Amino acid sequence: MNREDLLIGKEEKLLSLLKELTELKTILDNQFKEKLTRNLPFADVLFDRWEKAKFLNFGEGTSVYDSCHVFGNVVVGKNTWVGPFTILDGSGRLQIGDFCCISAGVHIYSHETVNWATSGGEAPYEYAPVQIGDRCYIGPHSIIASGVVLGDGCVVGANSFVNKSFPNNSRIAGSPAKEIR
Amino acid sequence: MNREDLLIGKEEKLLSLLKELTELKTILDNQFKEKLTRNLPFADVLFDRWEKAKFLNFGEGTSVYDSCHVFGNVVVGKNTWVGPFTILDGSGRLQIGDFCCISAGVHIYSHETVNWATSGGEAPYEYAPVQIGDRCYIGPHSIIASGVVLGDGCVVGANSFVNKSFPNNSRIAGSPAKEIR
Amino acid sequence: MNREDLLIGKEEKLLSLLKELTELKTILDNQFKEKLTRNLPFADVLFDRWEKAKFLNFGEGTSVYDSCHVFGNVVVGKNTWVGPFTILDGSGRLQIGDFCCISAGVHIYSHETVNWATSGGEAPYEYAPVQIGDRCYIGPHSIIASGVVLGDGCVVGANSFVNKSFPNNSRIAGSPAKEIR
Numbered sequence: 001m002n003r004e005d006l007l008i009g010k011e012e013k014l015l016s017l018l019k020e021l022t023e024l025k026t027i028l029d030n031q032f033k034e035k036l037t038r039n040l041p042f043a044d045v046l047f048d049r050w051e052k053a054k055f056l057n058f059g060e061g062t063s064v065y066d067s068c069h070v071f072g073n074v075v076v077g078k079n080t081w082v083g084p085f086t087i088l089d090g091s092g093r094l095q096i097g098d099f100c101c102i103s104a105g106v107h108i109y110s111h112e113t114v115n116w117a118t119s120g121g122e123a124p125y126e127y128a129p130v131q132i133g134d135r136c137y138i139g140p141h142s143i144i145a146s147g148v149v150l151g152d153g154c155v156v157g158a159n160s161f162v163n164k165s166f167p168n169n170s171r172i173a174g175s176p177a178k179e180i181r
Numbered sequence: 182m183n184r185e186d187l188l189i190g191k192e193e194k195l196l197s198l199l200k201e202l203t204e205l206k207t208i209l210d211n212q213f214k215e216k217l218t219r220n221l222p223f224a225d226v227l228f229d230r231w232e233k234a235k236f237l238n239f240g241e242g243t244s245v246y247d248s249c250h251v252f253g254n255v256v257v258g259k260n261t262w263v264g265p266f267t268i269l270d271g272s273g274r275l276q277i278g279d280f281c282c283i284s285a286g287v288h289i290y291s292h293e294t295v296n297w298a299t300s301g302g303e304a305p306y307e308y309a310p311v312q313i314g315d316r317c318y319i320g321p322h323s324i325i326a327s328g329v330v331l332g333d334g335c336v337v338g339a340n341s342f343v344n345k346s347f348p349n350n351s352r353i354a355g356s357p358a359k360e361i362r
Numbered sequence: 363m364n365r366e367d368l369l370i371g372k373e374e375k376l377l378s379l380l381k382e383l384t385e386l387k388t389i390l391d392n393q394f395k396e397k398l399t400r401n402l403p404f405a406d407v408l409f410d411r412w413e414k415a416k417f418l419n420f421g422e423g424t425s426v427y428d429s430c431h432v433f434g435n436v437v438v439g440k441n442t443w444v445g446p447f448t449i450l451d452g453s454g455r456l457q458i459g460d461f462c463c464i465s466a467g468v469h470i471y472s473h474e475t476v477n478w479a480t481s482g483g484e485a486p487y488e489y490a491p492v493q494i495g496d497r498c499y500i501g502p503h504s505i506i507a508s509g510v511v512l513g514d515g516c517v518v519g520a521n522s523f524v525n526k527s528f529p530n531n532s533r534i535a536g537s538p539a540k541e542i543r
Contacts, residue, residue, distance in 0.1 A: 001393075001397065001398070001410065002410075003390065003407075003408065003409070003410065006389065006390060006393040007386075007389060010389055011385070013382060014382060014385055014386050014389065017382050017383070017386055018386060018408070020194060020195060020198050021198070021408060022408075022409070023192070023195055024188075024195050024198055024199060025409065027187065027188060027191055027195065028184065028187055029417060031182075031187040035182070036182070037433070037434050037435070038431070038432060038433045038434070039414070039417070039418055039430075039431070039432040040431055040432075041405060041428050041429050041430075041431065042405040042408070042409065042428055043222060043223040043224065043405065044431075045184075046184065046199070046202060046203075046223070047184070047203070047206065047223065048182065048183075048184065052220070055210060055220070056220055066222050066223055067222050067248070067265075067266075067429070068220075068222075069219070069220070069221055069222065069225075069265055069285075070219060070220040070221075071218070071219045072218050072219070073218070079483055081475075084429075084431055084449070085266050085286070085429075085447050085467075087265070087285055087321075098482070099479060099482045099483050100479060101475045101476075101478065101479040104431075104449055104469055105266075105286065105322070105447070105467065105469065105503075107285055107286065107321050107322070109321075113262075113282045113318065114282075114318045114336055116282065117280060117281060117282040117316055117317060117318035117336075118316050118317075118318060118334050118336060118350075119316070120279070120280045120315070120316050121260055121280050134482070135479055135480050135481070135482050136479065136480075137475065137476045137479035137480060139505075140449075140469050140471075140505050141286075141322055141340070141467070141469070141503055141505060141521075143320075143321050143322060143339045143340060145339075153480050155476055155479075155480060157523070157537070158505045158507075158523045158537065159322075159340055159503070159505060159521055159522075159523045159537045160340075160537075161338070161339045161340045169480075173537070174537070175338070175339065175340045175341075175354070175355070175356075175537075201375060201376060201379050202379070204373070204376055205369075205376050205379055205380060208368065208369060208372055208376065209365065209368060212368040216363070217363070224403060224404040224405065226365075227365065227380070227383060227384075227404070228365070228384070228387065228404065229363065229364075229365065233401070236391060236401070237401055247403050247404055248403050248429070248446075248447075249401075249403075250400070250401070250402055250403065250406075250446055250466075251400060251401040251402075252399070252400045253399050253400070254399070266447050266467070268446070268466055268502075286447075286467065286503070288466055288467065288502050288503070290502075294443075294463045294499065295463075295499045295517055297463065298461060298462060298463040298497055298498060298499035298517075299497050299498075299499060299515050299517060299531075300497070301460070301461045301496070301497050302441055302461050322467075322503055322521070324501075324502050324503060324520045324521060326520070340503075340521055341521075342519070342520040342521045356519070356520065356521045356522075356535070356536070356537075
């Protein structure tokens with residue numbers, strides 16, 4: 001569907017804005033293709049992910065995609081990669097170490113709303129802090145529930161649901177996640 | 182990568198637009214940090230999630246993040262929270278009750294395309310309506326398939342794939358989802 | 363939270379920009395509602411998904427949502443549907459055939475970073491190419507790991523984690539994915 005056609009009969013300035021946004025996108029898309037061999041969502045070509053990390057006071061060398069939602073009190077160390085489609089919920093406090101890989105689609109929650117929903121809004125949200133050590137790999141689409149502590153060097157397989165704590169160097173996977181091998 | 186540098190030699194008005202978008206983002210990000218202690222994707226700081234729900238004729242008190250995709254005929258009740266990265270597919274009709282929590286990453290489908298793909302586009306899409314009762318909690322990244330009916334007060338664990346119906350107050354999890362406890 | 367109120371005392375041109383973006387969104391949202399019975403994220407009402415596919419040199423009839431992240435060397439055939447919240451990682455090369463359905467939330471990786479993270483950034487990223495045949499259906503939220511080859515006509519169930527190769531017409535599901543039926 002041609003977007004410009006959708007603006008026929010509307011104010012001229014809106015058509016101009018749409019055209020300028022499209023030109024801006026085209027230039028940035030071309031530069032990203034040429035310099036970084038990649039194609040990203042519009043907001044990620046507009047804004048830098050190291051700047052987002054800096055705005056959030058995360059550590060040196062850490063980067064965060066535009067589509068990451070950050071809530072409440074979240075502390076992240078150095079050189080950690082936070083992918084797109086992520087949720088870092090620090091409403092009950094969240095701490096993440098250095099050199100972690102928070103893969104695309106990972107959600108880390110420090111609150112939960114099961115009882116809120118089933119009580120029809122009567123029961124309050126519940127909070128518990130989450131801590132992730134240094135050098136942890138959290139695989140794509142994994143969910144970390146409130147109250148979990150993961151030690152240093154943990155590896156969480158893709159698509160896992162982690163609802164209890166694990167010590168340093170654990171390799172876990174599954175829903176709920178269990179030690180593997 | 183400095184975005185302004187990427188516009189060197191291009192039209193001046195595009196550099197102005199990029200600068201204004203960046204300033205707008207910075208102001209809104211600062212206000213969200215100060216007033217709501219959160220940092221959201223650009224489109225979510227620009228646009229209100231209660232306004233999106235209102236535009237869709239969803240019930241009073243319901244909110245929907247910008248990254249939610251809504252297709253076809255979708256009816257949602259009051260005070261329901263629809264998170265980011267969600268899909269509400271009403272191409273075969275979808276109804277959701279009051280006080281539900283549709284967690285981040287939930288996809289609810291009322292059509293499917295398995296046969297379309299494997300037949301090389303020969304077979305048509307298939308449709309079947311989906312219904313979710315009141316006070317349901319659908320955990321993050323869960324998928325509800327076409328034809329499913331969930332009663333009131335159901336809890337669906339994170340990362341579940343729900344492909345059959347369950348009565349009121351069911352607690353289910355897994356792929357495919359089964360009653361738990 | 364009224365966004366315009368958040369700009370009180372700031373430069374007039376930023377308030378104008380916010381108003382124009384909001385008007386543009388409202389017009390496009392109304393047109394999408396009327397003509398396509400759908401409501402999409404802001405970037406997807408601004409930009410066309412067939413144009414994104416064309417920019418990426420994907421085949422005729424293929425479409426790609428704005429929120430798809432494309433990295434490195436990715437080749438996609440004709441009439442393939444690539445949904446929102448997807449990752450097509452061709453950093454180690456990725457090839458996808460015709461008439462595939464790459465459902466929402468699917469991540470296809472041709473690199474991995476487990477050892478990078480657990481070694482504190484010492485170990486390099488690891489790469490291996492991925493190939494997906496024609497007429498494959500990859501269910502929502504499924505992850506395809508580096509090195510995987512899927513033949514033609516494969517069906518991958520929702521929420522699966524595919525870490526080995528499967529021949530033509532395989533029906534697989536689970537984490538890790540196994541043949542079903």
